[in-house]
Amino acid sequence: MRISEAAARSGLKVDTIRFYEAEGLVPNITRSSDGQRRFSQENVDWLTLLYWLRETGMPMKVMQRFAALYAQGDATIPDRKSILLDHSRLLAKRRDDLDRCDEILARKLEIYEEYLR
Amino acid sequence: MRISEAAARSGLKVDTIRFYEAEGLVPNITRSSDGQRRFSQENVDWLTLLYWLRETGMPMKVMQRFAALYAQGDATIPDRKSILLDHSRLLAKRRDDLDRCDEILARKLEIYEEYLR
DNA sequence: TACCGGCCTTGAGTAACTCCAGGTCAAGAA
DNA sequence: TTCTTGACCTGGAGTTACTCAAGGCCGGTA
Numbered sequence: 001m002r003i004s005e006a007a008a009r010s011g012l013k014v015d016t017i018r019f020y021e022a023e024g025l026v027p028n029i030t031r032s033s034d035g036q037r038r039f040s041q042e043n044v045d046w047l048t049l050l051y052w053l054r055e056t057g058m059p060m061k062v063m064q065r066f067a068a069l070y071a072q073g074d075a076t077i078p079d080r081k082s083i084l085l086d087h088s089r090l091l092a093k094r095r096d097d098l099d100r101c102d103e104i105l106a107r108k109l110e111i112y113e114e115y116l117r
Numbered sequence: 118m119r120i121s122e123a124a125a126r127s128g129l130k131v132d133t134i135r136f137y138e139a140e141g142l143v144p145n146i147t148r149s150s151d152g153q154r155r156f157s158q159e160n161v162d163w164l165t166l167l168y169w170l171r172e173t174g175m176p177m178k179v180m181q182r183f184a185a186l187y188a189q190g191d192a193t194i195p196d197r198k199s200i201l202l203d204h205s206r207l208l209a210k211r212r213d214d215l216d217r218c219d220e221i222l223a224r225k226l227e228i229y230e231e232y233l234r
Numbered sequence: 235t236a237c238c239g240g241c242c243t244t245g246a247g248t249a250a251c252t253c254c255a256g257g258t259c260a261a262g263a264a
Numbered sequence: 265t266t267c268t269t270g271a272c273c274t275g276g277a278g279t280t281a282c283t284c285a286a287g288g289c290c291g292g293t294a
Contacts, residue, residue, distance in 0.1 A: 015251075018273090034259060056214060060250065074232055091218060094211075102208055104165075109201055151241085239293105244287095248283075
């Protein structure tokens with residue numbers, strides 16, 4: 001499929017996909033005879049994963065390492081696994097941050113209510 | 118207190134505090150006779166709030182609006198309240214994103230386990 | 235008095251997009 | 265067949281939100 005569809009399916013913008021490809025984050029993108037990118041289902045699955053990793057705060061450098069490992073084949077699965085496990089610890093930390101912020105907002109809003117009464 | 122202590126207490130870096138002040142995000146910072154910033158407890162509370170708002174993804178433009186309202190006094194509390202309520206909706210969305218990403222990671226890790234067996 | 239740590243300002247650098255200008259190409263309408 | 269449209273291409277500039285470095289001042293200690 002072409003880039004606009006890959007964008008719609010993965011959640012990433014067209015520009016971001018091109019940028020990610022240039023940065024080496026998306027292996028194996030082929031081109032049609034006139035130079036346009038063509039995306040396989042595997043490409044789109046990969047982009048979707050990148051979308052969610054980014055959305056939850058994985059830095060590009062880590063994605064780059066992850067992509068390099070992915071490009072090297074199944075032998076790198078243990079390394080990739082440890083990257084994802086690290087990231088899932090980060091998710092837990094972010095959830096804590098959200099809770100902490102929720103508390104602070106609740107207190108603040110309560111104080112506002114006092115003023116408004 | 119001075120800037121290093123304000124940084125330690127709020128969670129923000131010294132540079133970030135100076136940057137935020139320059140952008141109008143921190144009202145009422147006074148200076149000592151030799152030009153150094155002095156922070157009151159109210160300043161630090163405000164910085165701490167900014168820290169958590171940033172940490173959970175509030176864009177600077179919104180913080181700017183929020184700070185401008187804060188500087189205008191208690192009459193703006195309803196407006197500030199609605200900004201915080203909006204933000205707390207965003208927190209909910211982020212929590213959903215984390216859950217979604219967790220699922221995706223779990224599936225991915227499961228597939229990795231298959232390969233490793 | 236010489237040094238040191240902490241502060242100051244200004245300005246450059248970075249990360250991760252995001253947008254724009256100018257150009258190609260294939261396919262359908264006139 | 266020529267014209268237009270729409271999706272794509274590249275290269276480069278612009279944006280956001282910091283982050284760091286250079287060079288300088290000032291108050292306190294050895």
